Amino acid sequence: MTRIVYADNAATTSTAPSVVKAMLPYFTELYGNPSSLYTVGQEAREGVDHARQQVADAIGALSSEIFFTSGGSEADNWAIKGIAHALAAKGKKHLITSAFEHHAVLHSMEALQKEGFEVTLLPVYENGLVKPQDVADAIRPDTALVSIMYANNEIGTIQPIPEIGAICREKGVLFHTDAVQAIGMVDIDVKAQNIDLLSLSGHKFHGPKGIGALYCRRGLRFPNLIDGGAQELNRRAGTENVPGIVGLGAAIQEATADIPGRTARIQAMRDRLIDGVLQIPRSRLNGDRQHRLAGNANFCFEGIEGESLLLMLDAKGIAASSGSACTSGSLDPSHVLLAIGLPHEIAHGSLRISLSDVNTEEDVDAILEALPPIVERLRAMSPLWERIVQNQS
Amino acid sequence: MTRIVYADNAATTSTAPSVVKAMLPYFTELYGNPSSLYTVGQEAREGVDHARQQVADAIGALSSEIFFTSGGSEADNWAIKGIAHALAAKGKKHLITSAFEHHAVLHSMEALQKEGFEVTLLPVYENGLVKPQDVADAIRPDTALVSIMYANNEIGTIQPIPEIGAICREKGVLFHTDAVQAIGMVDIDVKAQNIDLLSLSGHKFHGPKGIGALYCRRGLRFPNLIDGGAQELNRRAGTENVPGIVGLGAAIQEATADIPGRTARIQAMRDRLIDGVLQIPRSRLNGDRQHRLAGNANFCFEGIEGESLLLMLDAKGIAASSGSACTSGSLDPSHVLLAIGLPHEIAHGSLRISLSDVNTEEDVDAILEALPPIVERLRAMSPLWERIVQNQS
Amino acid sequence: MAYSEKVMDHFSNPRNVGEIVDADGVGEVGNPKCGDIMKMYIKVDGDVITDVKFKTFGCGAAIATSSMATELVKGKTIQEALQLTNKAVMEALDGLPPVKVHCSVLAEQAIKSAISDYYTRKGIDPTPIVGPIEDCEACHLH
Ligand SMILES: Cc1ncc(COP(=O)(O)O)c(C=O)c1O
């Protein structure tokens, strides 16, 4: 059996055994409904309350500002559609976001466009960074919301969120950030950074899938996405996913306990990986090298196509990705790589390797050993590569 | 330590150990993103596909008609808001439901009312049953959707769904049913029963919390509630909750494998319970005794208040409920009991005992032993009871 | 809901439950429609409340606040009893969940209502002494 190198931690992570352990009692023993009065319900309630505090502490929020959702996508949809609908009544029907947001943000924006909202897509330039000045310039008297992701899921670039937050606060515009990729990798303090709404998702930092949260600054009111029972202070209906919530709490606490220590270790591996991979001729690193998530490396190799590359890596036991997982069913090249100005044919040949604290130096060795011959092999059978080489010579 | 008698299975159930066992590998081994191409992702995809087939088989649907959601509330919201918005474009802005639906349905309807939709609430009468003829009479040329629950969560009454389905089909109106309480208790066949949309939730039949599904008849198109990635055939974004989905599949298969056998055993316990409890003077069973979920017993005791009753039962190790769990924070009496015509003061004194296949005859004994003295004690300190007795004599 | 231990103690073992047959004052507040009625009985000697008993139809908090209120006024003078606020009752119980605050209001009013009745029986107009006994705020919702 080949050893599996899992290097797609930006798509999803394994659930930490400690997290699973924290969850387990809530399936078969403390299974009560947290809204119930009796003991087995109140024990579940305590688990939920504790996790809410853990999430709040991780981002500098109050526990009453944390609302559990089914993941990052729901949190994004709720924040964006909710604020848009709330402020439309006051004549504010303009939204600002960036061209390379996650689809949960972009498609929410598109749905609103169909309802008559106007959306400004900010450029992200070749380095994959939003310019705070662009945000300032785009804000209008009828702007309801600015939504800029904390870190990009494909190319890992970390946006100047504190600067953007300050601009929005000064101009009196609400600011949402999709921090799904940033939790546990960047110091986040919603108060100091003037963030009004923030989305996060458990499975990106060794928590379970199907659970996330929306931080929503105290006093902000907007319509529910999911109406029904009185759960989550009447703002998100549905029997609480207690094991998931408890797992999210445990995972976020572990991920944020020592961010500098955690990222230093991951980044050292990642840097060695980047340096090694860039030895391959006509390869490039996408996105700014400095303002970058510790675990993210995103490359393009001219003349080859991403899916073939992935399948060959998989045959060697290496799991990586091209574009983001949720668009892998589509034939279109990554909207992120197009947004940073790559031509279509190059955007098709991208490889994202994303490391986490479960990776090891051996994993890096394995990737550095497997990758160059695969690239060479695919290029050898690529007419595009042939053309590139001819043009060059 | 007192033995715990959990008799609130309509609020939530314990996750079956076999279900937890089925889920566990998907946390730490088969943790890949199902949208990923590589092996660990495809293994997760297989788990999801298998569960989708299990859910489809349980209700007579095709697997391509099953969309996973975060629970019953999301499924209700999505179906109702989605169909309403899709058909509003064709001038259909009238919705029909019943007065005693779950809040996930009623509050979705209210949100639509605010947007300008018109909602007809059908009566449910003293027996807690919707009359098919009322549905037929309420349908208008501009009716977009009829939503009637399969079985009520408080009083357990099973609605004449096949009859209502036939009427809706004949009149060409879409029909949604919230079957959250009915799965595993009633034979459901969406094709034979002319159901276009059906909501279900895992934690009501010994599956996990935080996972559910919407069945949506082939060809029916309506807007997403959660936009984003291409998951669930582009109709419900978000990285799949793989362990939850696998658990839902395992649980629904177990719950529906032998419905007659399962319900016969539960119903025998429930009937002995009802007969025993009704020995208490001035007690009554709420909802029709025949058309009733096998595990449900809902009583009123004149002169006492529900919460005190629950707390005293809890002190004896018995977990039951008054009204539904998600409204227990509120002061209002159950909208369900008011809908079947109970006066406020009596609706305040209700007790719901809901049994499942994990309950035993000893549980019934324990309840029958504990309940009468508690009712007596509370009545002894109740000025309302004093008044009732005086009026009587 | 999460009641404090004190609340649970007063709920499970309510003090002074029952009625006083030859009471000097009886007060009743609340309304069955909203699910709460409190009835208080007081026995007065001079101006000291020597005995107090209650009966309550209501939630856990209603029973616990009734019990605590009786404890707090027993042996006190009428003037002292009139100073009893719902806040004091709540504090003595180590707090109540927000939705249950009105139950403590009910307890304060039940005591006042019994004292009112005591004055009325003596032929004294209670209004200037006791003040108006307002309806529970939450009641207006119904
Ligand atoms: C009839 C009914 N519909 C919908 C729901 C909501 O399901 P969930 O809490 O899983 O969102 C419930 C239970 O809570 C229910 O009993």
Ligand SMILES: Cc1ncc(COP(=O)(O)O)c(C=O)c1O
């Ligand atoms: C930046 C970003 N936002 C949102 C999401 C959506 O999160 P989820 O799949 O948990 O709904 C993801 C990952 O899938 C992401 O990377």
Ligand code: FES
């Ligand atoms: S007395 Fe009615 S809720 Fe407490």
Ligand code: FES
């Ligand atoms: S007395 Fe009715 S709600 Fe307070």
